[in-house]
Structure formats: structure tokens, C-alpha cells
Amino acid sequence: LGAATWAGPALAQEEALEPNSLEEIRGYNNFYEFGYDKGDPARHADAMATEPWTIKVDGLVDRPGDYPLADLLAGLEAEERIYRLRCVEGWSMVIPWNGVELADVLDxxxxxxxxxxxxxxxxxxxxxxxxxxxxxxxxxxxxxLRLDEARHPLTILATGLYGEPLAKQNGAPVRLVVPWKYGFKSIKSIVRISLVEEQPPATWNLTNPSEYGFYSNVNPEVDHPRWSQATERRIGGGLFSSRQPTLMFNGYAEVAPLYEGMDLRENF
Amino acid sequence: MAAPARWAQRINGWLRRVPAWTVYLGGAAWMVWLFWRGLTDFTLIEPIDWLERAYGDAALKLLVVTLAVTPLRRFAGVNLLRFRRALGLLAFFFVLAHLLVWAVLDVQALGAVWADILKRPYVTVGMAAFLLLMPLALTSNDASLRRLGGAAWRRLHRLTYPAAVLGAVHYIWLARGFALEPLVYLFLVLGLLALRFPVPRRAPA
Structure with a gap:
């Protein structure tokens, strides 16, 4: 049950996505809890405790509580989703996630x-x-995320990749994956999910609101103040790899209706 | 200045036996080795960014060492003066290599390079540092020293000070979130510059 069949129409005339290697996916990470060097998460994340794992689900839900991860996932079958991941820093990967739709967990x-x-x-x-x-x-x-973004079928909670449990530096045991947004929106190692009425805070947005918006949709036309977002470099091409154009919504055009009537330059 | 301490004299004795060309050779070997690693070490995963940073980091380190030559002599009696030209020139060549990796391997388009220089302050600042170092590299030879005369030459070469400060600022501006290392460079550069000025008399409160 690959994403390619499932997201067929949108991806039909595109290159088949060639996933990055496990070494690349596990060796080049932003997980600032472990340091800001790309190798820091791989160096330090092993010490993170991930068992048992409980997620507090609270706010505007019928059944709030501290859910053991297994309970939240019970009855849901993980499927493979091969997604592009575009970092706000201008690099990208292709990752074969295993996960469930967030909407099903919210339900x-x-x-x-x-x-x-x-x-x-x-x-x-x-x-x-x-x-x-x-x-x-x-x-x-x-x-x-806005609720409609969270419920979009492309939005998943990933528990693995390449058919293996997530490595800790990739956000074990469970992380969000929102493929049409910059990578930092796809929060790792989740311990709390709250349903709320007002737009919640987001770390990078709080840290530097002029550089990171709440929406942070991949958009080649809206530059980050310190670098262009028009192109990206796919990890794994070596010293002479060339840049490729960045696609609107990271190539997931089917999410466009979510933002109908919104100025995406204003709501970056 | 008092005669240097015994240990400093001993170090100076060793240093006299080291020809200055070894610094050029070592620097060139370092640069080539970093490039070779970028080309062949697949554990780097993203070699372009790595090489860009490695060259920039080397340039900053060399600038710091170059700035340390005078205070080391004045306060510790260790004399690295014979190596200063080589150290400074190497710093320039690492900045140049850093710039080339950024423009050719990273950005890959002249228009985008130009746009970055104009639009993005941290690039502008880095570029300014490079431009300040350019006349210094061009006049780092005996003929230029003679033509300009010692005083004018020394005045010109004080451009190293703003260049090093701009280099450190450029590095600080790159970081997302709070990063300690770039700040350490700025403190080092400012500290080494402060050592050059006579202790100011405190203004009466």
C-alpha cells in the first residue's frame, strides 16, 4: 500500500521517488534537543528513554487521558508512505515512512x-x-496544525521507516509527518497531543517569528530571510550534486484547497 | 620589553629552526585533504555543506591565530612574527576556498550568488570580510611592503581587524537557535583586538 498508488493522480507525471539510504536518514538530522550539528542526534539520541511511552491526549476531546502508545495505535494498520522531506535549510530527502493517519488516531x-x-x-x-x-x-x-491540516489524509503519525522502528534520532517512538510543510513542523518523539480552539504556539515561530511562520508550507516563491527557497539539494548526491527546483507544497498539490483564499506570502 | 621567560626563549629557539614555507605547505595540505574527504568520505552524508563549513572554520581559526601573533610576543615573549605573513595569506586562501565552494558547489548559479550577496545580510557581511582581506593578500609580499613604506603598509593591514570581526559576525548570523561556538570566536577576536590597545584610563564616575 504505497503512497505512489494512493496519491496517484498528483504524482503521476513525476519522477519515481527514490528513497534515501537508511544511513543518510539516520545520520543527518535536526533534533535540537541533542545539539545543532547534523550529526549530534545520531551521536546522542541513543540515551533517550522511549519505553514505556505514554501520550497525554487532552483539551477538546471526548476521551482525554494518558494513552500508552500501543493503545493509540491499536487496530490501525501502519502503511508505507514514501514522502519527500524538505528542510527549511534548503536540503531534502525521500523517506519511506511507516505510519498511520493522524485523523484515525484523533478519532x-x-x-x-x-x-x-x-x-x-x-x-x-x-x-x-x-x-x-x-x-x-x-x-x-x-x-x-490547523485541524483540517491535521485531518488531511497525507498527515501521518510515523512509527517506523524502511519497515523498521524509528531510530531515536528520527523521533522514536512516534512522530508527526506533514510532507507539504518544512521538516521542523513534523515534530518528533511526541508526548502530548492537545485539541484546542486557538492557534497554538510553535517553537521556531516563537524563536524567530520573522523567519518561521505558523503554516510553514513549502513554497519556492516565499524565501526565508537568510536563504532562497527556490531550489533544494537532495541529500546523497555527493560533492557535485546539483540543486533541483523546489515544488509548491513540496509537490503535494492536493493540499492546495486547504489554503484557498489565503495569502500564502502573508501566512508563510 | 623585558627579556622573554626561559620557556618562551626555548620555544623561540625551536621556532627558529622551522622554515616559514612549512606553514604554506601544511595549509595547502590541509585544504587539499579537506577537499579529498568531501569527495570520498560518504559518512559525511552532505559533503557540500560540510566542506563549506570546514573551509570557513579553518579561515576563522587562522585569522584568530594571526591576530594572536602580536599579543603572544608582547605578553608571553613567544615570537611567531616570521610566520605571520604565511598565516594571514592562508587565512585569505581558506576564505577564498570557502567562497568558491559556496558559489560553485552550493548555490550553483551566478544570479543567485549575486542576489544572496545583496539580499542576505550574513552573506553581505561575509563578502565584506573577503573584500577587506583582498588588498592585504595582494600586498603580502616584500615588494609591496617596500613600495608602500612600513607605516602605510601597517596601517593598511589593520584591515585584518574589521575583517576578523565581520567573519565572526557572519558565523553567528548563520546559526539557527542559540549556538555557543560562533560566540566563542567573536569573543576571541574581540579579546585579541582589545589586547592591542593601551589600557584605557577609567573616566571618573
Missing amino acids: KAGVRPEARFVAFETTVQPEVMPGVQARVLDFPYVEG
């Missing part, structure tokens, strides 16, 4: 009609997280 808790946004939070384990100790950012890392 388990029962979303109340007043809910308009979903807020997420990453675990904080200061004693094993050098980046938390160094206060690289204001932790815990938080992110958010």
Missing part, C-alpha cells in the same frame, strides 16, 4: 466540534539531551 480520542487546532509537544529529558542543557531553544519543542 480514537473523539475530537469535539469546538476544536480548531492540534498542538503537539516533544519529550524533554534534560539529563540525556545536551541541546536542552545548552538551551539551544526554549524547550519543550512544540508545534501545531
